[in-house]
Amino acid sequence: MATIKKSTPIKENENKNFAMPSQNYKFLAAGCAIIVLGFLLMLGGGNEDPTQFDADKMFSFRRITLATLVVVAGFVFVGYAIMRKPKENK
Numbered sequence: 001m002a003t004i005k006k007s008t009p010i011k012e013n014e015n016k017n018f019a020m021p022s023q024n025y026k027f028l029a030a031g032c033a034i035i036v037l038g039f040l041l042m043l044g045g046g047n048e049d050p051t052q053f054d055a056d057k058m059f060s061f062r063r064i065t066l067a068t069l070v071v072v073a074g075f076v077f078v079g080y081a082i083m084r085k086p087k088e089n090k
Contacts (some may be wrong), residue, residue: 020082027081031074038071 018025045058 021086023086024081024084027084028078031078031081034074034077035071036074038067038069038074041067041070 020028042063045060045063047054047057
């Protein structure tokens with residue numbers, strides 16, 4: 001006669017269908033939003049007259065330095081979100 005094994009109960013917070021816990025996906029979405037913010041900071045600097053060039057608009061601190069730092073910070077945050085190991089609740 002075959003014996004039937006009882007399956008182990010699944011914890012409420014444990015989801016077997018996803019690669020990461022839901023908290024990591026929230027961090028991942030926040031990191032993507034930070035990256036988008038960085039690219040939005042890079043927008044602009046154009047001139048309506050194509051024969052004129054304004055270096056102060058094109059090479060401003062916001063577009064060259066701040067936006068780059070925000071994008072890099074977003075990628076670091078996404079890396080953290082992927083590598084983060086959730087705390088075990090006992």
